[in-house]
Amino acid sequence: MQDWLSPAEWEAVRLSLRVALWATLFSLPFGLAVAYALARWRFPGREVLNVVVHLPLIMPPVVTGYLLLLAFGIKGPIGGFLDSTLGFTFAFRWTGAALAAGVMAFPFMVRAVRLSIEAVDPKLEQAAATLGASGAWVFLTVTLPLILPGILAGTVLTFAKGMGEFGATITFVSNIPGQTQTIPLAIDLLLETPGGEARAARLAGLSILMAAAALAFSEWMARRVAARVGGR
Amino acid sequence: MLEVRLSHTLGALSLDVAFEAPKGITVLFGRSGSGKTTIVNAVAGLLRPGTGRIAIGERVLCDTAQRLHLPPHRRRLGYIFQEGRLFPHLSVRQNLRYGQWFAPKSARPADMDRVVEMLGIGDLLARRPGALSGGEKQRVAIGRALLSAPRAILADEPLASLDEARKAEILPYLERLRDEVDIPILYVSHSASEVARLATTVVALDAGRVVAQGRAEEVLGDPAITPLGAREAGAVLAARVVRHHEDGLSELNAGGAALWLPRVDRAEGAELRVRIAAHDVIVARGRPEGLSALNVLPGVVQAVREGAGPGAIVAVDTQAGRVLARITRRAATALALAPGAEVHVVVKAVSVAQADVGAAG
Numbered sequence: 001m002q003d004w005l006s007p008a009e010w011e012a013v014r015l016s017l018r019v020a021l022w023a024t025l026f027s028l029p030f031g032l033a034v035a036y037a038l039a040r041w042r043f044p045g046r047e048v049l050n051v052v053v054h055l056p057l058i059m060p061p062v063v064t065g066y067l068l069l070l071a072f073g074i075k076g077p078i079g080g081f082l083d084s085t086l087g088f089t090f091a092f093r094w095t096g097a098a099l100a101a102g103v104m105a106f107p108f109m110v111r112a113v114r115l116s117i118e119a120v121d122p123k124l125e126q127a128a129a130t131l132g133a134s135g136a137w138v139f140l141t142v143t144l145p146l147i148l149p150g151i152l153a154g155t156v157l158t159f160a161k162g163m164g165e166f167g168a169t170i171t172f173v174s175n176i177p178g179q180t181q182t183i184p185l186a187i188d189l190l191l192e193t194p195g196g197e198a199r200a201a202r203l204a205g206l207s208i209l210m211a212a213a214a215l216a217f218s219e220w221m222a223r224r225v226a227a228r229v230g231g232r
Numbered sequence: 233m234l235e236v237r238l239s240h241t242l243g244a245l246s247l248d249v250a251f252e253a254p255k256g257i258t259v260l261f262g263r264s265g266s267g268k269t270t271i272v273n274a275v276a277g278l279l280r281p282g283t284g285r286i287a288i289g290e291r292v293l294c295d296t297a298q299r300l301h302l303p304p305h306r307r308r309l310g311y312i313f314q315e316g317r318l319f320p321h322l323s324v325r326q327n328l329r330y331g332q333w334f335a336p337k338s339a340r341p342a343d344m345d346r347v348v349e350m351l352g353i354g355d356l357l358a359r360r361p362g363a364l365s366g367g368e369k370q371r372v373a374i375g376r377a378l379l380s381a382p383r384a385i386l387a388d389e390p391l392a393s394l395d396e397a398r399k400a401e402i403l404p405y406l407e408r409l410r411d412e413v414d415i416p417i418l419y420v421s422h423s424a425s426e427v428a429r430l431a432t433t434v435v436a437l438d439a440g441r442v443v444a445q446g447r448a449e450e451v452l453g454d455p456a457i458t459p460l461g462a463r464e465a466g467a468v469l470a471a472r473v474v475r476h477h478e479d480g481l482s483e484l485n486a487g488g489a490a491l492w493l494p495r496v497d498r499a500e501g502a503e504l505r506v507r508i509a510a511h512d513v514i515v516a517r518g519r520p521e522g523l524s525a526l527n528v529l530p531g532v533v534q535a536v537r538e539g540a541g542p543g544a545i546v547a548v549d550t551q552a553g554r555v556l557a558r559i560t561r562r563a564a565t566a567l568a569l570a571p572g573a574e575v576h577v578v579v580k581a582v583s584v585a586q587a588d589v590g591a592a593g
Contacts, residue, residue, distance in 0.1 A: 037255040129304040130276055131380045132334025138305075141330075145321045 005197075009203060011178055019094060020162030020181055023102035027158050031109035032151070035069055038110070039117040051072035052131045056168070057107040065171025072172070098146035104168050105161035109154040116150020117143070149225045156218035160211055183207050234258075234384050234416040238274055238284035239318040245270065247440040253384070253416040256432030257406075259448075260420045266437040268420040272386050275418060276311050279306035286417070288383045305334070310377025316369040318361035324372050331380020334454040338382035342413075350412065351375045351405055367398035371405060378413065383418040385409075391426065399426075400586075406430055407591045428452060428468045428507035429590030452507075453547055453554030455534075463483045465545055466509040466588075469553040481526075481581065486552035490579045492526040496589055505590050510558035512583035515546055516576045517567050527579040531555065536569050548577050555579070 004219070005013070036051055056064045072079040072090045082088045090096035120143055128138045166184040173180040175189060187203050190196035238282035241247070247267040251258075260268040273279040275286055276425040280301055280452045281322065286294040293302050310331070318327050328344065348354050351371045361369060370390055377385055390406075391399045403426075410417060410430060421427055427434060427448070436444040444451045453467040471486040471526035473496060482496040484504065491506070498504060520528060538544045544564045555577050569575070 121317075123313070123315075123317055124319060126278055126304070127311065127313060128319070128330070130278075130307075130309060130311040130386075131331035132305050132308060133330075134303075134305050137334070142319060142321075175447070 005202060005206075006199070008177055009186060009199065011183050012183050012203070013174065013206065014179070015094060015097075015180075016163050016182040019098045019101050020159045022095075022098040023153055023162040024106060024159045026098075026225060027102050027106055027109045028151075028155060030108060031154060031158075035110045035113035035117055039114045040122075053110050054107050056104050061165075061167025065100060065168035068103065068168060069174040070095075072096065072099060090173070092173050092176055092179060094179050097169050097182060098162075100168040100172045101162035101165040102158075104165045105158040108157040108161055112154030112157060113147065113150050116147040116153075119150075120146045124182055136164060139217050149222045152221050153218060156214050160214050163214075164207065164209065233290060234275070234418060235285070235287045236271065236275060238281045238286070239270060240270060240274065240279075240281040240284070242270055245440050247271070247478075248433075249437065249440070249442050251435045251442055251445050253418050253435075254433060255414060255416055257419050257430045258433040258435060259427045259431040260418065260435050260437060261422065261424075261427050261431075262437035262565045263422055263437075267440040268422075268437060269388055270492065271437075272311075272388050272418060272420055274572040275384075276309055276386055277302060277307050283348065292436055308335070308339070308383050308571075310380050310382035310385040312370075312373050312377045312385065312390045313391050314360070314389045316366075318364075318369055318372055318376070320361050322360075324353065324359050324361065324364070327361065327372060328375050328379050331376060331382075335381040341523055342378050342381065342393045344379060345373050347378050350408055358545065362456055365398070366394050367401045370402055373419070374405065374409065378409070382415065384415050384528065385413070387417065387419045389420050389422070391421075391423075403429055403590065411591070424452075425507055425588055426468055428466060428588065431506065432495075449553060453556060465511075465556055465558060466507045467547075467554050467556045469506050469508060469555070471504050471506050471552070473498050473500050473504065475500060487550075489529055490527075491552060491579075493584050493589070494582055494586075496510045497586065498589075500590075503591070506584060507588035507590075508555055508584065509588070510545060510556040512580055513555055513557035513577040515548065515557045515563075515567065515569065516578060519576050520578060523578065524580075525578045526581045529555070529573060529577050529579070531577055533569055533571055533573040535571055536564055538564070548575060550577060 004023060034053060035048065038046065061151065070076050073087065074083055074091045079090055090099055125138050125142055128142045133141060164184055166188070169182065170185055173186045175181050183203055185202045190200035190203070237250040239248045245265065245267055247270055249271060260271060262268055270279065274281045281294065281296065283296045284294065285292070285297070292300060293307050294300060296477065319330065351374060353368065353371050353375060356368055356372065365373065391402060394402065407430065410432065419430060433447035434445065434448050435442055436451055444454050449468050449470065469486045471484040471491055474483040474485050476482050476495060480495050481492050484491040484493060485507070493506065496504065504512060528554055529550040531548040534549045535548045536544055536546050536556065538561050542560050544559055544561045546559060546564065546569055548555050548557065557577060
């Protein structure tokens with residue numbers, strides 16, 4: 001098995017998993033908050049927020065990566081501040097790859113969660129309030145259990161997107177083995193290396209396998225959760 | 233005692249009401265659009281009234297003069313919604329316990345076993361709401377509201393989405409609720425027969441105004457409220473079952489007068505309330521002879537109310553109580569019916585349906 005992929009390629013697989021995991025973990029709370037705000041609240045700037053969240057889905061990934069570089073690069077306002085105060089760097093590090101993956105996957109998280117929140121009947125939440133539940137308890141005991149399928153779908157989509165993100169990542173943090181070279185970046189490099197096609201095909205097969213497994217897992221979980229909250 | 237005073241404008245409706253709901257069921261009665269649900273939502277805190285004050289005993293829930301508006305979760309009111317609104321992801325047992333979680337320790341919640349027994353939902357506890365019939369859902373919803381240790385119960389047409397058979401299934405449970413629970417129950421309805429069976433007190437509404445309020449027997453016998461549903465008008469008589477006879481009839485005693493009805497499904501000695509629909513009552517000037525109707529009661533005309541159409545409602549005070557009759561204006565003129573006139577009212581026994589006979593409350 002060890003021979004099937006070279007150590008450098010295993011490194012790319014491990015790195016992809018790590019990047020996708022952190023991207024998902026950080027997207028989840030923010031995605032939940034933004035989705036809830038967009039689904040339930042009317043506030044000034046709501047449309048602007050909606051557009052900003054969806055921009056990475058529509059803009060060329062290169063542009064997103066460039067904007068990340070401007071903001072979070074070592075000379076950027078946010079990146080420079082984090083580097084000088086906390087010693088935390090995004091530029092040319094796996095943390096930067098995770099940030100790029102998280103930003104690119106964010107619209108998927110928000111859309112999935114928002115749709116499930118909009119499907120929850122506010123009358124059920126009213127009923128919970130008349131039974132004595134404050135806003136936070138209503139969310140925890142009624143809204144959250146009912147939107148679990150949506151959260152699950154959003155999480156899996158975000159993870160899969162995080163595994164496969166290419167354009168923004170390579171623009172923002174370049175293609176550095178062991179730091180920012182995730183599976184798609186490794187495939188890209190192999191394709192440009194003479195005689196690398198076979199190894200590229202193996203990595204491609206592996207990413208197809210992982211994507212299919214993630215999808216099957218999410219379908220299975222979604223069915224279980226839907227059966228549980230569907231009231232049967 | 234629940235005290236409500238409200239002014240509120242919502243779309244075309246301008247609401248301006250004041251009433252009190254004592255222990256027992258107070259029915260807010262009126263056509264759709266008369267403001268019933270708006271009032272209940274304001275009491276529940278789901279809607280902030282323009283001006284007004286809502287209090288239960290010493291506890292003020294809302295007072296716009298003091299800029300006081302308790303949020304719904306701090307009012308401790310059990311709200312029974314028209315469509316049940318059970319939590320689909322929780323079992324029946326968890327639904328029933330939901331409100332207990334949030335009730336203060338000092339409030340002694342109703343005993344779970346007793347409520348489950350009273351509503352006959354013991355076999356449903358492990359199920360999910362999705363596996364319940366409409367009637368079962370509503371019984372669970374009643375139990376859930378009751379078990380939250382509420383200061384008062386609100387019910388917004390809890391039977392409206394059910395068919396007749398399911399309504400008949402739930403009405404006895406609501407009667408038990410009225411008779412066994414020691415808090416005010418505010419109940420919205422536009423069904424005259426529901427009002428007749430359940431109401432202790434009636435607040436009749438029309439276009440956002442209270443047109444009559446008081447004890448059920450008094451308000452339902454008041455011709456002034458018949459415009460709210462002349463076809464459904466009818467008075468309520470308190471009666472006691474005397475005997476069940478072999479020919480399928482039950483003999484009742486209403487204020488000393490005998491009343492014959494088709495077999496009533498109650499034990500001898502049971503106290504009942506019987507709704508006599510106004511369109512089933514005939515008014516005669518002299519004592520009618522050779523008539524097939526069994527129930528002929530002498531009485532005195534108390535009021536005559538003529539509507540815009542050809543009909544009129546006549547209220548007659550009899551020994552059994554006040555009876556309403558729906559007749560034509562032409563007949564009212566021909567018989568010279570006016571307050572004080574001595575008449576006989578005739579009620580055909582078979583016209584009183586089982587749904588119009590309920591437990592006394």
